[in-house]
Amino acid sequence: MPGHWSYITLVLYLASLGLYVRFLYAGRRWTGRLATILLALGLGSHYLALLERSHWVHSVPYNDLYGSLSLFGWLLAATYLGLELYYRQRSMGAFVLPCVLVLFIVGTWSSHGLPATHLEQGTMFALHVTLSILAYAAFALAFLLSTVYLLQDHYLRRRGAAGWRCPAMWRFPPLEGLEKMSRGSVRVGLVSLVAGTVLGILWEIRVQHHFLFMDPKVLITLVILALYAGYLWVSRRTGWRGARASLMCALTFLVVIFSYAVVNVYLSQFHRYL
Amino acid sequence: MQIVLIGLNHRTAPLELREQVAFSNEDVERATAELRDRCAMEETVVLSTCNRSELYGVRHEAEKSADGLEGFFADFHGLSRAQLNGCLYHRADLDAVRHLFRVAAGLDSMLLGEAEILGQVREAYRRASDAGSTGPVLNRLFQGAVEVGRRVRAETELGARPMSAASAGIKLAERVFGDLSSHSALVLGSGEIAEQAVEQFRQRKIKHLWIASRKLEHARSLAARVEAQTIPWDEFPGMLDRPDILVASVAAEQPVVSCEMLSHAMTDRKKGSMLLLDLGVPRNIDPAAADLYNFYLYDLDALTEIVEQNRQAREQEIPRAEAIIDAQISKFEAWRAGRSAVDLVDDLRSRLDSRRRRILEAHAAAFAHLGPEVRDDIDRLTAQLVEEMLKEPADRLRHARTWRERVQHMETLRGLFGLDSEDEQ
Numbered sequence: 001m002p003g004h005w006s007y008i009t010l011v012l013y014l015a016s017l018g019l020y021v022r023f024l025y026a027g028r029r030w031t032g033r034l035a036t037i038l039l040a041l042g043l044g045s046h047y048l049a050l051l052e053r054s055h056w057v058h059s060v061p062y063n064d065l066y067g068s069l070s071l072f073g074w075l076l077a078a079t080y081l082g083l084e085l086y087y088r089q090r091s092m093g094a095f096v097l098p099c100v101l102v103l104f105i106v107g108t109w110s111s112h113g114l115p116a117t118h119l120e121q122g123t124m125f126a127l128h129v130t131l132s133i134l135a136y137a138a139f140a141l142a143f144l145l146s147t148v149y150l151l152q153d154h155y156l157r158r159r160g161a162a163g164w165r166c167p168a169m170w171r172f173p174p175l176e177g178l179e180k181m182s183r184g185s186v187r188v189g190l191v192s193l194v195a196g197t198v199l200g201i202l203w204e205i206r207v208q209h210h211f212l213f214m215d216p217k218v219l220i221t222l223v224i225l226a227l228y229a230g231y232l233w234v235s236r237r238t239g240w241r242g243a244r245a246s247l248m249c250a251l252t253f254l255v256v257i258f259s260y261a262v263v264n265v266y267l268s269q270f271h272r273y274l
Numbered sequence: 275m276q277i278v279l280i281g282l283n284h285r286t287a288p289l290e291l292r293e294q295v296a297f298s299n300e301d302v303e304r305a306t307a308e309l310r311d312r313c314a315m316e317e318t319v320v321l322s323t324c325n326r327s328e329l330y331g332v333r334h335e336a337e338k339s340a341d342g343l344e345g346f347f348a349d350f351h352g353l354s355r356a357q358l359n360g361c362l363y364h365r366a367d368l369d370a371v372r373h374l375f376r377v378a379a380g381l382d383s384m385l386l387g388e389a390e391i392l393g394q395v396r397e398a399y400r401r402a403s404d405a406g407s408t409g410p411v412l413n414r415l416f417q418g419a420v421e422v423g424r425r426v427r428a429e430t431e432l433g434a435r436p437m438s439a440a441s442a443g444i445k446l447a448e449r450v451f452g453d454l455s456s457h458s459a460l461v462l463g464s465g466e467i468a469e470q471a472v473e474q475f476r477q478r479k480i481k482h483l484w485i486a487s488r489k490l491e492h493a494r495s496l497a498a499r500v501e502a503q504t505i506p507w508d509e510f511p512g513m514l515d516r517p518d519i520l521v522a523s524v525a526a527e528q529p530v531v532s533c534e535m536l537s538h539a540m541t542d543r544k545k546g547s548m549l550l551l552d553l554g555v556p557r558n559i560d561p562a563a564a565d566l567y568n569f570y571l572y573d574l575d576a577l578t579e580i581v582e583q584n585r586q587a588r589e590q591e592i593p594r595a596e597a598i599i600d601a602q603i604s605k606f607e608a609w610r611a612g613r614s615a616v617d618l619v620d621d622l623r624s625r626l627d628s629r630r631r632r633i634l635e636a637h638a639a640a641f642a643h644l645g646p647e648v649r650d651d652i653d654r655l656t657a658q659l660v661e662e663m664l665k666e667p668a669d670r671l672r673h674a675r676t677w678r679e680r681v682q683h684m685e686t687l688r689g690l691f692g693l694d695s696e697d698e699q
Contacts, residue, residue: 026427152449156570167431167587170445174452175547218297242568 004014005049007110012042013077013101020093024168038091039081046074046104065265073100075130075137077209079188083141087181089173095144111153126204131196136256138189139228143253145182146246148172153243179242182249183235185254186228193228197221227252275614277411279370280343281321281328281361284384287361295351296356297322305329305350306407307651310587313342317409319402319416321377322393332411342699350418371415371606375599376425387427387432387588392423403672414609422432422602429598435584439469439577440521442584443551446572458482459515461502462510462531462539463524464492471521474635476500487508488524514539524556531559536566551577582699611680614655615671618684619664621693626660 019035022028038077053067053199061184083089173181197218212218231252235245282295297305302320307314315331329343333396344362348355365373373382378395380387399416402408408416425432436442444454451457459475461468466486475483483502486509493504502549505513514520514535522531531550540548552559552573563573634641634656641649667687674680687693 025433026429027431136374156446156449157564167434170435172449174448175450177452179546238540239567240545244567 002108005045005047005052007105007255009042010101010108011099011116012038012045013104016042017097017101019093020090020097022247024091024094024171027167027171031195032093036084036090037092038080039097043074043077043081045068046077048221049073049108049123053179066107066110068107068129069103071130072140073103073107073136075134076100076103076140077130079137079141079185082187083181086184087173089177089181091168091173092144092148092170092181093172094168095148099140099144099217109171121196122203124199124206128200128203131199135189135193136260138185138192139224139253139256142185142189142249143256145185146249146253147179149175149182149246150243150250152178153246175242179235180244182233182246184250186232190225190232191227193221202223205239205255216263217259220255224252225254227255252271272274275409276333277367277370278343279328279365279373280347281326282358282363283328283382286363289539290360291357292325292327293632294353295327295347296324299328302401303405305400306405308350309346310407312346317412318407318421319398319412321395321398321695323391326377327383328377330370330412330415332409335631349386365446367380368513368603368607371418371603371674372599373498374415374419374597375422378419379426379595379599380423381592381595381599382657386585387426387591388437389433392420392427396420397421397563403425408612413609414606418602418606422599423596425602426595428524429590435587436486437581437584437588437665438470439553439574440467440551442577442580443471443521443549443553444474446580447549448478448549450547450570453517454480454519456481457518458484458516459521460484460486460510460513462486462488462522463522463554464496465523465525469496469519471523471551471553472496472500472502482517484510485514487511511535515528515542517548518545519549519551520559521553523560523627526554526558527556527559528546529560531563531568533562536560536563536569540566540568553577568683571669608676608680609683612672615680615684618687618693619668619671622667622687622691623664624695625662626663627657630656630660 016035016038017037019031023032023035050067050070053070057067077100080092080100083102084093151171151176155169156175172178174244201211227248231245231249234240234248280312282292283620293438297320298481302322305320306318309318309331313331314333316334317332321330321331329347343364344358345351346354347362348358364546373396376382378392380389380391383391394498395416397402398423399408399412399420402412402416436445446457447454454475455478458481459471461475461483464485468485472483472485483497483500484505485497485502486494487496488507490504490506494495496502497504511531514531515538520531524530536548536550547568547570550559550563550569550571552571555574556631558575559571559573561571563569563572563679641652644652667683669681671680671687672682
């Protein structure tokens with residue numbers, strides 16, 4: 001059964017989401033600040049909920065798909081909070097928190113966690129999974145930022161007043177800011193994914209005494225790395241920067257979802273959760 | 275103590291009359307002195323903008339009619355009363371308070387929710403305060419007005435949305451680039467609309483601003499005002515790769531900026547998107563530029579549509595602004611009631627003390643045989659008795675839960691002790 005920290009986290013995330021939405025529409029500063037504070041508290045209690053799960057499974061709390069989803073949500077919220085504080089932009093909270101909530105609810109209430117096998121223990125394994133999921137969280141954030149970029153670009157191109165009727169549209173981060181944040185997020189994701197992959201290779205060699213290069217998870221990870229590296233490159237080229245690069249970033253995230261939801265569950269023998 | 279207001283504004287008087295009754299900085303000092311002498315004003319603030327001339331005052335004699343103020347208004351500006359007939363409005367107490375708060379909130383402005391009026395209210399108050407013509411009541415009133423203006427702008431959308439084509443365009447530029455202080459703009463033209471755009475850029479501390487106009491002298495004089503650079507008209511096509519925002523507002527039969535020019539500029543450009551604001555009629559930028567990648571083109575029609583929509587959105591915010599005003603009026607009234615309570619207790623004390631002295635004087639013969647020390651003791655003890663009697667009602671007044679409760683207590687005291695009658699005086 002999910003512990004009381006899970007319920008506290010749910011309440012805090014829901015309250016934070018409500019305030020972020022209110023902030024987007026009404027623009028009151030204190031609403032935004034309170035939303036940030038509640039998100040930070042939610043992150044704290046989510047961490048304790050992950051610890052509870054960890055005690056239950058006697059391993060890292062993400063040795064199954066649902067545990068990893070919960071960690072995904074936690075890292076997404078943490079990455080967003082870092083980005084919000086760095087760029088002083090709160091208006092993306094209303095888009096990020098629903099994703100965090102869905103990941104948290106599915107991750108927490110779908111499964112109680114399975115006791116870990118002896119293979120799924122140790123620091124190297126923990127770091128491999130954590131860094132990989134951090135990368136996914138950063139890519140998810142870049143996806144949301146790129147989507148908002150494309151939405152705003154669409155309304156700017158339409159030129160009419162229709163898009164600007166909603167007060168929230170005037171409070172979105174500017175296009176340039178969204179581009180910067182998206183690139184920053186992808187950079188964090190790339191570094192994490194490279195580090196996580198290297199640690200995964202080392203861990204596999206240690207426990208299996210060989211490395212299976214042709215594992216679908218390894219191949220799809222290389223594709224993801226190449227696509228995001230390509231995005232970083234083209235996002236500074238004259239003919240690509242802006243909407244085209246953002247579209248590429250958003251579409252690349254579909255490959256990440258494929259890797260996480262399909263490859264992890266059905267295709268990879270070694271990375272299979274279920 | 276009564277708060278009074280007399281004035282006229284864009285709704286009640288035509289521009290010619292408003293110009294005649296405007297108060298210059300020198301006028302304000304003279305008006306303040308005359309109001310004090312002629313209309314028995316204890317405190318005064320003169321608020322004079324291009325759309326309104328208003329006198330706020332505080333006086334003791336509530337029975338004095340508004341005629342005195344109206345006469346002052348006419349005489350001060352050398353006008354006859356007939357000329358002001360029907361143009362002046364009078365407000366007293368709560369109505370005057372509400373009026374000022376609505377003015378500060380921008381609800382009484384020609385352009386609903388305009389931001390400048392709050393600065394003008396603040397400036398009028400500062401000037402009056404420096405001249406020593408404000409007192410506790412107007413200090414409190416104008417501080418409340420400034421707070422209302424600040425809150426309305428922070429908590430509602432009333433002042434948030436741009437209301438002119440130029441400002442709507444600049445707001446869109448902020449949607450694309452964010453803070454404009456690290457960006458650059460090129461303005462084509464030096465007419466009135468170009469001037470508005472230049473002013474908006476100046477307010478946002480844009481990093482580089484170039485102005486190109488066929489009338490080079492106009493461009494130079496405009497550039498000198500805002501520390502911009504002028505470029506010869508013929509050279510602007512070669513400059514198009516440098517600005518992030520291009521504003522065009524020139525009189526031309528054909529577009530002066532073509533798609534080819536913009537395509538070349540984007541190729542040479544090392545930066546991202548470019549915003550094109552075409553404020554000219556006929557249009558100055560080839561409409562086909564809207565299809566070029568990374569260009570956002572807005573013409574006057576598109577911007578006017580946004581402005582009209584913003585005007586409607588501002589009107590929807592009026593109830594929220596009125597709620598803020600109501601809250602501030604309650605605070606002000608609570609303060610006034612508290613202040614009146616202190617006056618009331620002082621009044622009561624002086625009446626009781628005067629009765630005490632009269633009784634002591636009436637019985638002075640009976641105490642004549644007593645020594646001076648004992649007589650002093652009797653005087654001190656009776657004075658102490660009066661203070662003790664006042665302590666409880668004063669505390670209850672001070673600690674009333676609401677200003678309405680305080681007013682009720684005050685009315686009771688006034689009624690029971692006959693403080694409204696002048697007999698005791």
